[in-house]
Amino acid sequence: MRVAVVGAGAIGAYVGAALHRAGADVHLIARGPHLAAMRQHGVQVLSPRGDFTARVHATDDPAAIGPVDYVFLGLKANSYAACGPLVHPLLHAHTAVVAAQNGIPWWYFHGLRGPYEGRRIESVDPDGAVSAVLPPHRAIGCVVYAATELQGPGVVRHLEGTRFSIGEPDPSGPGADGSKRCQEFSEAMRAGGLKCPVEPDVRNDIWIKLLGNIAFNPLSALSRATMAQICRHDDTRALVTTMMRETLAVAEAVGCRPDVSVERRLAGAERVGEHKTSTLQDLERGKPLELDVLLAAVVELAALTGTRVPKLCAIHAVTDLLARTLRSAA
Known part of the structure; x- marks a missing residue:
């Protein structure tokens, strides 16, 4: 399983380090001193559950990575509309985007049966700018219950919580709670020591x-x-x-x-x-x-x-x- 973490800050680098420990082929996308530190020393995780270092490939060039099976978005939601140059080189026909964001996601009404099915929420997807970059059918919802912070470049301090709840936007489509792509990602996260329940309605x-x-x-x-x-x-x-x-x-x-x-x-x-x-x-x-x-x-x-x-x-x-x-x- 190939995974790229776009925005490998505190949460992104923590998830990337855990997936690397599980044996996934992980690539972190970052910049500046944080990128330089991860290249030189790996991701250093300081945690009450035990410290460890993950020697993960890190770069600022997604084209050097190529298509992956999963893109884990560690960016703030207000950066999504502009993240096309970072994400597009990572996509193949079936690449899933695991969006670890707070609040209401741009895909909220995708596949949701009822009077608002398919409706765009302008506040989070102005003029469809986010959907154009991140098509809703690629999305896997992710709600983060873990708390982390960057103690310094390349150093992630895990404070509490290891739960990342995931689920498909379309609860009745190919993705409901038994979705193959959700189950595969969940298993890799759990193998890396994290909790990752697949929710029937995220x-x-x-x-x-x-x-x-x-x-x-x-x-x-x-x-x-x-x-x-x-x-x-x-x-x-x-x-x-x-x-x-x-x-x-x-x-x-x-x-x-x-x-x-x-x-x-x-x-x-x-x-x-x-x-x-x-x-x-x-x-x-x-x-x-x-x-x-x-x-x-x-x-x-x-x-x-x-x-x-x-x-x-x-x-x-x-x-x-x-x-x-x-x-x-x-």
């Missing part, structure tokens, strides 16, 4: 994880507060609760009923402690804010289905202005 996992991201990520960017601080402040805790309930209403309106408790999600977030969300970290580093797939897409789905989400709309308005202001300043 959209449930998407909404369960989104429930936390949609509230804590934008609020942390606006307040500069950690997850625990947001939870301990009575008014923001109440705001998070309302945002989560509005999100569940949108999920139900598009036909998904995730089995999750708002109270349990809040309690779990508070246990995480003084953690800065990825959006707050991006803000502090001057990087673009990945809020279209987390918040704008849900507001768009609310409008599509006639679902009232006043708190989500208000927070979206303010964070969208923040993102635009940052882009102008840059």
Whole structure:
């Protein structure tokens, strides 16, 4: 099995190192000092489960790799529309793209029976720019429950979690939960020491994880507060609760009923402690804010289905202005 990791940052390099340990033919695509370190020393993984080094092939030239069976996308979702030059040299007729993204994916309505089947979500796939680069039929959904960070060039610190839930966009097509390509990828991930269940409907996992991201990520960017601080402040805790309930209403309106408790999600977030969300970290580093797939897409789905989400709309308005202001300043 040949795998290319496009965007071999903290998560991508961690997955690539695990697949390499399982015996897969893995190629990492990165750049800068991180690429140089991986070329010289391999991927060094520091983990409570045991440290190890994986001597994985790393390059900045996908043409030097050629077609692979799986492309694992470790990029931020707001980079997908521009990733064609990195991805196209890696594709053959049956290459699958495992998109490890937060939020609502560009393929969400692909193969989903009902009134919105095949509909494009403009917030995440403007004018079809992402679908043109990453055709939805190639996609395998992936929800990441692992936490990693780059401690330095070529050095990945694994903090917690090893679960990567995957599943086919079309639950009734050649891909449902018994899909050969999902099973093959799952087996390789598990052989590398990771959890990789094949879900009969990965959209449930998407909404369960989104429930936390949609509230804590934008609020942390606006307040500069950690997850625990947001939870301990009575008014923001109440705001998070309302945002989560509005999100569940949108999920139900598009036909998904995730089995999750708002109270349990809040309690779990508070246990995480003084953690800065990825959006707050991006803000502090001057990087673009990945809020279209987390918040704008849900507001768009609310409008599509006639679902009232006043708190989500208000927070979206303010964070969208923040993102635009940052882009102008840059």
